Amino acid sequence: MYAIGLVLVLVATINAGKHDQYSGYSVHGVKLRDDSDKVFITELTDSLDLDVWQDGVAGARDALVMLDPNSRLAVLDELDARGIQHYLHLRDVAQAFETHDEQINQWKQSRSGRLVPFNDYPRYAEVDAYLETIAAQYPELVTLVNAGQSYEGRDIKYLKISTTNFTDTSKPIYFMDAMIHAREWVTTPTALFSIHRLVEDLRDQDRDLLEDIDWIILPITNPDGYEFSHDDTRLWRRTRSINLEVSDTCFGVDGNRNFDVNWNTTGVSQDPCSQTYPGTSAFSEPETRILRDIFDEYIDRMEIFMNIHSHGNWVLYGFGNETLPPNAIHLHLVGAAMGAAMDAMKLPEADWYKVGNSAMILYGTSGSAQDYGQLVGVPLSYTLELPSYGFDFRVPPEYIEHINRETWEGIAVTARLARTTFRARQ
Ligand SMILES: [Zn+2]
Structure with missing residues (x-):
């Protein structure tokens, strides 16, 4: 008995410690009244290098900011002094993620075998196995491409899905990728579900999507960061590259600030420990170079690009410096159709999707995948921020099926509209 008790205590200790680095950290909702509040929060979070879980929009959406126990009172005092309302969103981040882990374990057990x-x-290895299986089972439809390796040497793979093996130049290409930001776990399932619906479970009403369009689906752009977020630091967002000339304590860069488009100008931090550090140069990261090369190879027919993130219910388009591409009306029309299609299936507890230029309705950025796709000639280049139902990065697994189906409806609508705009360009 004694030995069993000891083992149980040990197991409990190990489990309890998984997220200890966030012990005492809290997350606070902040209500922004106007743009000057927004600027104030941005300057405050930048100067203290705070982890912003959700950017706020004045009068529309609260910011979510994580505070460590040492600076919490000072930050809240600053907000109070300015008359900015705030509230406690999460009392203890470590505890919250332990609870989330437990939900995931229970989900896996309850669905075991199914x-x-x-x-x-799914972990990287499970995604990899799924891609390999699909490619092996549907060779007439699916080509697996190993696009190169991540910094730590993981293969970054995508599927090409086509009824004509990518040889019919009258078809547009739809490119989607997920998980450039490691902690946004719910993004990869939506990419995998798109593969599932196109290949394993094609419905009659979707047959045109398979026949008229060629697909490139890349489910994990940043596998190093993703695995690290499972094994070590749950809130890891960046890549995992090491550059000792820059820092010997902070590794990686924000992949979605690392593309060669207005690089290192807006919405970035020069602090190599910041979540928005853009790297020492554009395309310093092998992961972003792989996306660049995909654009390069297929740009002639690539009509639409969907860079999938979590969370916030946004469909966003360029440019991140508040200038609009010449086809902004088309971008807005297609983005709005996507938002409407997803809203038509929304759960009562979900936010409505908002659609617009990323800088005008959310915040300025530079070096993003969305902007790079637009710059190099993808007419319809988007950032998609999936719903979280108030659970930020802890979306309970019970919601995944719904997000998948809802997002697929949005993707289907945009694919058909992309087919129309592509044909109009020919
Ligand atoms: Zn993201």
Whole structure:
């Protein structure tokens, strides 16, 4: 008995410690009244290098900011002094993620034998196995491409899905990728579900999507960061590259600030420990170079690009410096159709999707995948921020199936509109 008790205590200790680095950290909702509040919060979070979980929009959406126990009172005092309302969103981040882990474990157990990777939070190896299996089972439809390796040497793979093996130049290409930001776990399932619906479970009403369009689907752009977020630091967002000339304590860069488009200008931090550090140069990261090369190879027919993130219910387009591409009306029309299609299926507890230029309705950025796609000639280049139902990065696994189906409806609508705009360009 004694030995068993000891083992149980040990197991409990190990589990309890998984997220200890966030012990005492709290997350606070902040209500922004106007743009000057927004500027104030941005300057405050930048100067203290705070982790912003959700950017706020004045009068529309609260910011979510994580505070450590040492600076919490000072930050809240600053907000109070300015008359900015705030509230406690999460009392203890470590505890919150332990609870989330437990939900995921229970979900896996309750679905044992029936669990498929797109209804779960699959590890890199499980995603890899799924891609390999699909490619092996549907060789006439699917080509698996190993696009190169991440910094730590993981293969970054994508599927090409086509009824004509990418040889019919009258078809547009739809490119989607997920998980450039490691902690946004719910993004990869939506990419996998798109593969599932195109290949394993094609419905009659979607047959045109398979026949008229060629697809490139890349489910994990940043596998190093993703695995690190599972094994070590749950809120890891960046890549995992090491550059000792820059820092010997902070590794990686924000992949979505690392593209060669207005690089290192807006919405970035020069602090190599910041979540928005853009790197020492554009395309310093192998992961972003892989996306660059995909654009390069397929740009002639690539009509639409969907860079999938979590969370916030946004469909966003360029440019991040508040200038608009010449086809902004088309971008808005297609983005709005996507938002409407997803809203038509929304759960009561979900936010409505908002659609617009990323800088005008959310915040300025530079070096983003969305902007790079637009710059190099993808007419319809988007950032998609999936819903979180108030659970930020802890979306309970029970919601994944719904997000997948809802997002697929949005993707289907945009694919058909992209087919129309592509044909109009020919
Ligand atoms: Zn993101």
